[in-house]
Amino acid sequence: MSGLLRARRGAVVVFGLAALTPLVVRDAYFLDSLVLILLWGALSAAWNVAGGYAGQVSIGHASFFGIGAYSAALMVTRFGRGPWLGLLVGVVLSIGAGLIIGVLSNRLKGPYFALSTIAFSQVLLIGVSRWRGFTAGAEGIPVPFRSGFATLGLGHTGWVYMALSVALVCYAVEVYLERSRVGYQLAGVREDEDAAEALGIHTRKLKVGAVALSAALTSICGSLWAQYVGFVDPTYVFSVDLSVRFALNAIIGGMGTALGPFLGSILITSLETYLRATFSNWDARFAGIYLVIYGTALILVVRFVPEGLAGIAARIRMRKAHA
Amino acid sequence: MPRFVVTLVVAALTVVLGGELATVGGQATSGEYRIGVLEPITGPLAFEGKRHMEGLEIVRDLINERGGVMGKKLVFSVADATDPTVAASEANRLITREGVKIITGTFSSRLCGAASEVAARHDVIYWESSCVDPRFNKRGLKHVYRTEIDATGFGWYNIEFIAKHLAPRLNLKPNQIKIAFLSEDSSYGQGVTESARQRAKAEFGMQEVMLEYYNWQTLNDMTPTILKMKQLNPDVVHHISFSNDGVLFWRQSKEQNFLFKALVHAGATGYGGSDFGKALGNDANGVFALLEPGPGFRLEALRPEGQQIEKAFRDAVQKKTGTYPFGAHQLAGSGLWLLKLVLDRAQSDDPEKFRAAVMSLDLPVGSMINGWGVKFSELGQNANDRVQHYMLQWQNGQLVTVWPEEFTTLRAKWIPLGAWDQRK
């Protein structure tokens, strides 16, 4: 156990600090930022399962996020049941959708796969916007806040621990993929599919499974997000922007590493929050500058640190080991 | 690894916390009263957010010239809200970092829904001037108010105009009118269209011949829709448009020589924005848009205090932007002015005293900017019949006030619209 902890010191620091923070800090904005960091981190970790470990880079993961968000919101508002049941329904539906995407991934590669996932999320966006009778269409669903754990009506501190739990679940799945036999097989599929096939690995099943697992985790986060923010509308939950965000944190943090997505989320979410607050308060006309900086940073990171923040850390460690 | 991770975490914490240290005591500065302003100032809604900000800044200056609020100078903390997550997060920031007790905004229904929820949990007053989702103040949130009518109000006014003004001038009974509903599919478009449909059918028995929604951002050609409408032959087209879609529909209707008797829109976007006139010039003639008042509006129809502030507001907008106020200026501006009236009365931002002041306000139509009056319901909604709305019409490059007739010197023309080249 202590060996595992030592091997995962980075994670212990990140999640440990997150767990301790609510004990010291009461500031709602800070805790809110922390919830978002953990939630976006968990979503990127979920994306990483398909994108990083199985090499299926999707820009349509908002599909699963949206399915989760709508399942939870509709379960509460249309059926009068708790969001937890909605979360479960969302997971089932997302696994279904993930199987479809997974089957696509067996036929498509690289940009083709990425494009087909975008198209998939757009189809869902239009469908949900049009099915007004059931989904309330483009007007979206305000999710009522009812205090209590069963209804997911928590305070900021409660939400930090909720987001932390889901982050830990996603992290655990990632660690499993790094350590287990399935993980090694996946890495084989990612690096050289033909060779993996020749070794008797069921590459197709593995890829479909990874995408479906990734979809299920994304959907869970989507359901929680719906309860946290309290307003679900199709143009946001199925947006390409959101899909890009999930992938982005993982890429910046380090694709295919367990802690990478969380490091990426820490950097991007706090940078974004900070820049937005600074520029919009300074002069509304120049608010766009924060997105210019954000975009430039993205280009630079992808260009100069393609292995991500986790990669830098590994590089430093290597140098130390050699010294 | 751990040292690197620790560095990163500490850096992130410093950045986020740093903001707090820098602004501590923002509200405490004596002689200033700070409120939070939440508007979409980047992203696809930026053009409207910008005009809201203009309207808010102009009225803030008017308020400060008249002694501010509660004896203090009114100042803003501005936050950019582009999507529900950001709106909620920024509302949190305004409340905890900037120390505001009142937040106003937000243009879009997807933003006000998430942000007001946050405000309610902090016992902060949410003063909405523009989002129209009817459910906004029916969620049992305390301290949530809306100065503007909701989507059902827009639908109500549009059908009122069609049934009471257009129908007689077209020599038709309301139940003989064939009406086609066309709308962009945002929450605004859907909200207004659905409420108009309901009233048209239930109260007047109008004949609905078509209902179509579309996504304005991906609309590249209206010809197929226009060809379909041509065969359905509606008398009135009820079209809620957002931007280019209005221009596209009108231009291509002319190309296809699609003739109908009137087109009615609601709101400050699409046909209701200055861009429509700029894009089409005199070809725009005849379109109706339900809005806040435009040129032709009779100041004399207002009460003395209303005349005074309406004129000051109009002049200030003219001075700053060179034009008559746009709908977005008027919505945001009048909302802020009404906030001042409430604060003057309450002399406090304590939610209970504030609420008492809101409920006690009872001003008849014609008392403030836009000729509005004030009477809030228990839900925090300003009453439809106090928030007077006006039908404007594009006449030779200008959007002018034509209805209700007691408020205006100008009259609605081109009823029915007639041939495309005869509308001069």
Added chain:
Amino acid sequence: MDPARRLGPAQIDVLAQLAVATVLLGGIYALISVGLTLIFGIMRVVNFAHGEFLMLGMYLAFWAFVVFTADPYFVVFVAIPLFFVVGLVVYGLVMRGVIHASHNVQIFTTVGLSTVLQNVALVAWSGDFRFVRPWHLSTVLRAGSTIFNLTQVVASLIAVALTLALVAFMKWTHAGRVMRATAQDREAATLMGIDTDRVYRLTFAIGIAAVGAAGVLVAPLYSVYPTAGLQFVLLSYVVVVLGGLGDMLGAMIGSLIVAAVEVAGSYFFGVAWKEIFYFILFILVLVFRPAGLFGQRGAETLGV
């Protein structure tokens, strides 16, 4: 009964007009996609900022019209060299470092580029909707009972001309042959002494010049605003993939198919559903005919 579904003699006019609408809309899509056929179709460089270059072209048309009252048809001659240079600069600053990287790296680099360009436009020119109104926008041509908008007709003709010019360029010039060789086998090309970096730079610049010109030409038809290009990106990829990667004439037909699906979908089912039809078509084509509806060339380099 819904008259849209009733077929009779009166419908013939409508069908003719729908066909015209398809051709004209297809022309616009072809025009917008030409540059992407080159960059993605032939060179396999993923560019998600395609729409932002279109948007910049639209702004060029707008400012030239406002400041110099210059007609877009004149501005387009300025736009081509101007955007060629823009393409060279962007290539040098942004694309060069990732040109040999994986598609994923390219995707996210260009996503970043797209965010930057959108917001530069927002800060510089605000989020207002702008309009370009040259005289020919309200001019219509008639043939029998069908109606043609002049601006759309010209845009379509230029799309055809550009496509043919590029086909000729690829076929008969040395540079074009080098491009095709590089696209087919990068390593072999390097061994043959081809400076692949130069080839990529040239291809990217020509592609950007084409989309910049397209922006100028479509500016009168749509409104000009910072996110105006966004919706055309996915659409352009649909067109290029339908036509078969790198098949210029195929892309032309791909545009017509997308336009036909859109027009027919809008007319018979309602405009709300139009995109669903072409996205589903797109997914089906990707799955069942990944090399495009007609093509088979070049699909192997994407590992399909």
